[in-house]
Amino acid sequence: MSEKKKLKGQTKVRMEERARVMKALAHPSRLFIVDELSHGERCVCELTDMIGADVSTVSKHLALLRQAGLVLDEKRGQQVFYRLRVPCILNFFGCVEAVLEEVSRCDVAESS
Amino acid sequence: MSEKKKLKGQTKVRMEERARVMKALAHPSRLFIVDELSHGERCVCELTDMIGADVSTVSKHLALLRQAGLVLDEKRGQQVFYRLRVPCILNFFGCVEAVLEEVSRCDVAESS
DNA sequence: TCATCGTTTGGCAATATAGCCAAATTATAG
DNA sequence: CTATAATTTGGCTATATTGCCAAACGATGA
Numbered sequence: 001m002s003e004k005k006k007l008k009g010q011t012k013v014r015m016e017e018r019a020r021v022m023k024a025l026a027h028p029s030r031l032f033i034v035d036e037l038s039h040g041e042r043c044v045c046e047l048t049d050m051i052g053a054d055v056s057t058v059s060k061h062l063a064l065l066r067q068a069g070l071v072l073d074e075k076r077g078q079q080v081f082y083r084l085r086v087p088c089i090l091n092f093f094g095c096v097e098a099v100l101e102e103v104s105r106c107d108v109a110e111s112s
Numbered sequence: 113m114s115e116k117k118k119l120k121g122q123t124k125v126r127m128e129e130r131a132r133v134m135k136a137l138a139h140p141s142r143l144f145i146v147d148e149l150s151h152g153e154r155c156v157c158e159l160t161d162m163i164g165a166d167v168s169t170v171s172k173h174l175a176l177l178r179q180a181g182l183v184l185d186e187k188r189g190q191q192v193f194y195r196l197r198v199p200c201i202l203n204f205f206g207c208v209e210a211v212l213e214e215v216s217r218c219d220v221a222e223s224s
Numbered sequence: 225t226c227a228t229c230g231t232t233t234g235g236c237a238a239t240a241t242a243g244c245c246a247a248a249t250t251a252t253a254g
Numbered sequence: 255c256t257a258t259a260a261t262t263t264g265g266c267t268a269t270a271t272t273g274c275c276a277a278a279c280g281a282t283g284a
Binding site (some may be wrong): 014043044045046055056058059060074077078079080 | 228230231232233238
C-alpha cells in the first residue's frame with residue numbers, strides 16, 4: 001500500500017538498465033558516432049578517420065554501443081558497417097542542446 | 113569546402129558538452145532522482161530515504177545534476193529542495209525503454 | 225600459400241567515478 | 255549561547271572507464 005517509491009528491487013533493476021543505455025551515450029566519440037550514423041551507415045574505417053583515435057579504440061566504442069542495443073553491425077567483405085538501431089535516440093540531441101542553452105543563458109554562478 | 117565532418121575543433125567541443133549532460137544522467141540513482149522530481153520538488157532528505165544511500169552520496173549526485181544544468185535547488189529553512197530545470201529530459205525515458213524492449217525482443221546472441 | 229587490409233581482442237597504465245565516513249556549514253529551537 | 259537537524263565538503267579507497275599498443279582474426283587478392 002505504501003506509495004513511497006524506493007530505489008530497490010524492480011525499480012532498481014530498471015534504473016540500472018536505463019543507466020547502461022545512457023552510459024553508452026555518455027562519451028564525446030560515441031555521441032559523434034551516433035550523430036554520424038544518423039546520416040546513414042558507416043564502416044569502422046570511416047568513423048576512425050573522422051574521430052582521429054586508434055582503430056581499436058573506435059572499435060571498442062562501437063562494441064559498447066552495440067551491446068547497449070543502440071547500433072547494429074553488418075559485415076560485408078572486409079568491412080563492418082554500423083547503423084542506428086533505435087532512431088529515437090536522435091531526439092536526445094535537441095533536449096541536450098536546450099539544457100546547454102539554458103545553462104549558457106544563466107551562466108552566472110551556476111557552476112559553483 | 114570539405115564535407116567531411118571530423119571530431120575536432122568546434123564539433124569536438126560540442127560533443128564534449130553534450131557528453132557532460134549525458135554523463136549526469138548515466139547513473140541509476142540520478143535517473144531515479146530525475147524520475148522522482150518529475151512528480152514535483154523533493155528535499156535531500158526525502159531523496160536520501162528513497163535511494164537508501166549515505167546522505168553525502170545523494171548530495172553529490174544532486175550537485176552533479178545541478179552542475180550539468182538539469183536541476184535547480186532552493187533552500188527553505190534547513191532543507192534544500194530540488195526540482196527539474198529542463199523537463200524535456202523526461203522524454204528520454206520513453207526512448208530508453210524502447211531500446212531495452214528492442215534488445216529484449218531480439219535477445220539472441222546480441223550481447224556477445 | 226603468402227601478404228595485406230579491415231576489424232576485433234587482450235592487456236596495460238592513466239584517469240575518472242562512486243560511496244562511505246568524518247568534519248564543516250547553516251538554520252532553527254530551547 | 256548550546257544543541258540539534260539538514261546539507262555540503264574533504265578525503266580516502268574501491269571500482270570503472272578510456273585509450274594506446276601488440277597480437278589475433280577473417281576476408282581478399284597475388
